[in-house]
Amino acid sequence: xxxxxxxxxxxxxxxxxxxxxxxxxxxxxxxxxxxxxxxxxxxxxxxxxxxxxxxxxxxxxxxxxxxxxxxxxxxxxxxxxxxxxxxxxxxxxxxxxxxxxxxxxxxxxxxxxxxxxxxxxxxxxxxxxxxxxxxxxxxxxxxxxxxxxxxxxxxxxxxxxxxxxxxxxxxxxxxxxxxxxxxxxxxxxxxxxxxxxxxxxxxxxxxxxxxxxxxxxxxxxxxxxxxxxxxxxxxxxxxxxxxxxxxxxxxxxxxxxxxxxxxxxxxxxxxxxxxxxxxxxxxxxxxxxxxxxxxxxxxxxxxxxxxxxxxxxxxxxxxxxxxxxxxxxxxxxxxxxxxxxxxxxxxxxxxxxxxxxxxxxxxxxxxxxxxxxxxxxxxxxxxxxxxxxxxxxxxx
Numbered sequence: 001x002x003x004x005x006x007x008x009x010x011x012x013x014x015x016x017x018x019x020x021x022x023x024x025x026x027x028x029x030x031x032x033x034x035x036x037x038x039x040x041x042x043x044x045x046x047x048x049x050x051x052x053x054x055x056x057x058x059x060x061x062x063x064x065x066x067x068x069x070x071x072x073x074x075x076x077x078x079x080x081x082x083x084x085x086x087x088x089x090x091x092x093x094x095x096x097x098x099x100x101x102x103x104x105x106x107x108x109x110x111x112x113x114x115x116x117x118x119x120x121x122x123x124x125x126x127x128x129x130x131x132x133x134x135x136x137x138x139x140x141x142x143x144x145x146x147x148x149x150x151x152x153x154x155x156x157x158x159x160x161x162x163x164x165x166x167x168x169x170x171x172x173x174x175x176x177x178x179x180x181x182x183x184x185x186x187x188x189x190x191x192x193x194x195x196x197x198x199x200x201x202x203x204x205x206x207x208x209x210x211x212x213x214x215x216x217x218x219x220x221x222x223x224x225x226x227x228x229x230x231x232x233x234x235x236x237x238x239x240x241x242x243x244x245x246x247x248x249x250x251x252x253x254x255x256x257x258x259x260x261x262x263x264x265x266x267x268x269x270x271x272x273x274x275x276x277x278x279x280x281x282x283x284x285x286x287x288x289x290x291x292x293x294x295x296x297x298x299x300x301x302x303x304x305x306x307x308x309x310x311x312x313x314x315x316x317x318x319x320x321x322x323x324x325x326x327x328x329x330x331x332x333x334x335x336x337x338x339x340x341x342x343x344x345x346x347x348x349x350x351x352x353x354x355x356x357x358x359x360x361x362x363x364x365x366x367x368x369x370x371x372x373x374x375x376x377x378x379x380x381x382x383x384x385x386x387x388x389x390x391x392x393x394x395x396x
Contacts, residue, residue, distance in 0.1 A: 202324065
């Protein structure tokens with residue numbers, strides 16, 4: 001179990017690394033003498049770069065030992081985070097973020113497959129849920145903690161702390177994880193890109209994540225628009241969201257559902273919670289319910305696509321997960337862009353309505369892709385692999 005805990009800690013530090021500029025936005029803008037919008041680009045540009053590079057870089061590193069690669073990626077995060085603390089020019093900061101983005105896509109593409117290999121007798125969804133616990137904890141506590149360190153000691157100190165944590169986890173990975181030789185040394189990249197199942201994974205994931213991030217990216221102005229909700233209650237609402245997310249991550253690993261059904265339930269719940277809040281006239285007490293439900297949904301959105309990718313491509317886990325990572329980060333960028341346009345033109349009500357609508361589109365795509373449930377990715381586009389054992393794909 002400690003081995004998967006190390007993966008979870010790695011997920012925690014990579015998540016915080018990705019979104020660290022958000023919590024330190026104002027201080028970083030002042031320190032680097034740029035506008036807050038340009039600091040925001042360090043996150044949105046990062047997401048788009050991950051989307052573009054996750055597939056090719058994961059395939060190019062497919063011949064490396066997974067433990068070694070995991071350690072190298074954590075080392076990259078540690079060194080780059082610490083280096084960011086000493087940067088005084090925006091251009092250099094952007095270069096550091098580019099290096100981090102290149103490693104980010106590989107890390108998230110291999111973590112689910114590594115978790116499954118480290119826990120061969122554990123159901124796939126549960127192993128993935130344990131590895132992704134760091135994501136839920138990161139949203140609930142890691143990001144606020146980093147922001148607090150930034151306010152207390154300065155934004156540069158926050159980067160140093162994050163970097164030291166990454167290097168410490170790298171040491172834990174090298175110490176606790178066994179050698180994990182690559183299971184795929186010769187991947188036919190063009191053949192993989194022609195696989196309709198893999199393309200479907202990317203598109204479905206992008207739709208699911210867009211539905212979530214269209215609203216989540218602008219969660220602060222959304223909460224601030226709720227009548228009779230003092231500004232001091234907004235952090236408490238976010239805390240409810242984060243704690244519910246941790247519970248949702250635990251729940252997602254134990255639900256007796258397939259990953260596809262998990263995604264469907266998450267999209268239905270997202271639609272229902274947003275529509276109910278809108279129909280109630282933006283009721284303050286329903287906002288608390290919506291945040292709790294939304295936190296659980298966010299955890300299922302983190303778990304569902306990765307687990308679904310493994311179910312659809314059980315013998316090409318990392319290739320499938322790299323397509324999932326591409327879709328995920330495309331969804332983050334598209335959702336943020338879409339939500340920003342809607343917020344400017346239609347206000348908070350429009351953002352929630354648009355988020356619910358995208359969830360409906362994702363449900364249609366999920367339904368349309370049910371035919372892939374019985375087909376699996378083939379090797380080099382030739383002979384199909386057998387379906388995975390039921391004992392490995394069930395969730396309980």
